[in-house]
Amino acid sequence: MNIILLGPPGAGKGTQARRLVEERQMIQLSTGDMLREARSSGTEMGKKVAAVMDAGELVTDEIVIGLIEEKLEGERAGGFIFDGFPRTLPQADALGTLLAKHGATLDHVIEMRVDDEALVARITARSTCASCGEVYNDLTKPQPADGKCSNCGGTEFKRRADDNEESLKTRLLAYYKQTSPLIGYYYAKDMLTSVDGLGEIDAVAQDISAVMG
Numbered sequence: 001m002n003i004i005l006l007g008p009p010g011a012g013k014g015t016q017a018r019r020l021v022e023e024r025q026m027i028q029l030s031t032g033d034m035l036r037e038a039r040s041s042g043t044e045m046g047k048k049v050a051a052v053m054d055a056g057e058l059v060t061d062e063i064v065i066g067l068i069e070e071k072l073e074g075e076r077a078g079g080f081i082f083d084g085f086p087r088t089l090p091q092a093d094a095l096g097t098l099l100a101k102h103g104a105t106l107d108h109v110i111e112m113r114v115d116d117e118a119l120v121a122r123i124t125a126r127s128t129c130a131s132c133g134e135v136y137n138d139l140t141k142p143q144p145a146d147g148k149c150s151n152c153g154g155t156e157f158k159r160r161a162d163d164n165e166e167s168l169k170t171r172l173l174a175y176y177k178q179t180s181p182l183i184g185y186y187y188a189k190d191m192l193t194s195v196d197g198l199g200e201i202d203a204v205a206q207d208i209s210a211v212m213g
Contacts, residue, residue, distance in 0.1 A: 001024075001026070001078065001079040001107045001108070001212060002079045002080045002081075002082070002099065002104060002105065002106050002107055003020075003079070003080075003081055003082070003106070003107060003108045003109070003110060003212065004081075004082045004086070004106065004108075004109045004110070004186075005017060005081060005082070005083050005110055005112065006109060006110065006111045006112065006179070006182060006183065006186075007111060007112030007113070007114065007197050008114060008116075008119065008171075008172050008175040008176075008179075009123070009168065009171045009172065009175060010114075010119055010122065010123035010126070010163075010168065011112040011114050011119065011197040012112060012197055012201070012204060013083050013084075013112060014030070014083060014133075014135070015135055015201060016112070016201075016204060016205060016208055017030070017081045017083045018133075019205050020081055020208070021081070024078045024079075024212075025077045025078040026077060026078040026079050026080065026081050027071065027075075027076070027077050027078075027079070027080050027081070028080075028081045028083055029068060029071055029080050029081065029082050029083065029085065030083045030084055031064060031083075031084040031085045032084060034064070034067045034068070034071070035049055035053070035059060035064075035067070038067055039053060045063070045066055045067065045070065048063060049063060049067075061088075061090060061091055061094060064085060064091075065091075065094050065095070065098055068082075068085070068095070068098060069098055069102075072098065072099075072102045072104065073102070076104075079107075082095070086182060087178055087179045087182075088178055088179070088181075088182075089181055089182065089185055092182055092185055092186075106191065107212075108191065108193060108211055108212060109182075109186040109191045109192045109193070110192075110193055110194075110195060110208055110211055111183055111192060111193070111194040111195070112194075112195060112196075112197030112204070113194045113195065113196060113197055113198075114197045114198050115198060116172060118198055119168075119172075119198065120165055120168055120169070121139070122137060122139065122140070122198070123163050123168055124163055124164060124165055124168070125137050125138035125139045126138075126159065126160075126163055127143065127157045127158060127159045128157065128158060128159075128160075129149040129151065129152060129154045129156070129157055130154060130156035130157060130158050131149065131152050131154030131156065132149060132151050132152040132154060134149050134150065134151040134152065136157065140200075141201075143157055193211045195207040195208060195211065
């Protein structure tokens, strides 16, 4: 099964994707992770990615699609979770074409709906384990009292430099301008289902699981 998780920055897409990886043996395709992996791989595609990033330029859709195609040609396990891609309508078209080329389908597009003000409050309280990426929140899931990550035992926690109100509002604006048209795009294809992205993590996971069946 192949799905897209849609939602603004901080909606919890990464957290839910990790659960699906653990529970359903799916493969998470995060654009950022793929670019970092490619950059250090030494492959021809990796060298191309490194050159673009070192020049301070944006990685093209063609490169990202190429990275996704490499993944599609490998082990498919329980299917793919597309996290952070597509971001635009042309990328959505390109992904559909690529999946068809490899005899694969897109089964569900799950929008994690949020209230902007509540999202800003949540994200500005967010921190992550520097070792494994486990997410904590001062309001809903504080860092353990013993100072050790509950997932890996790590003792270093960090906050993203752009997890502040001004930066987050800028990122939200970019999302609504570029990515929100995908909601209508996939709705028209009868593939879109929305869940409450601001619920408790377990509740959101249950809603997503119910959509996937």
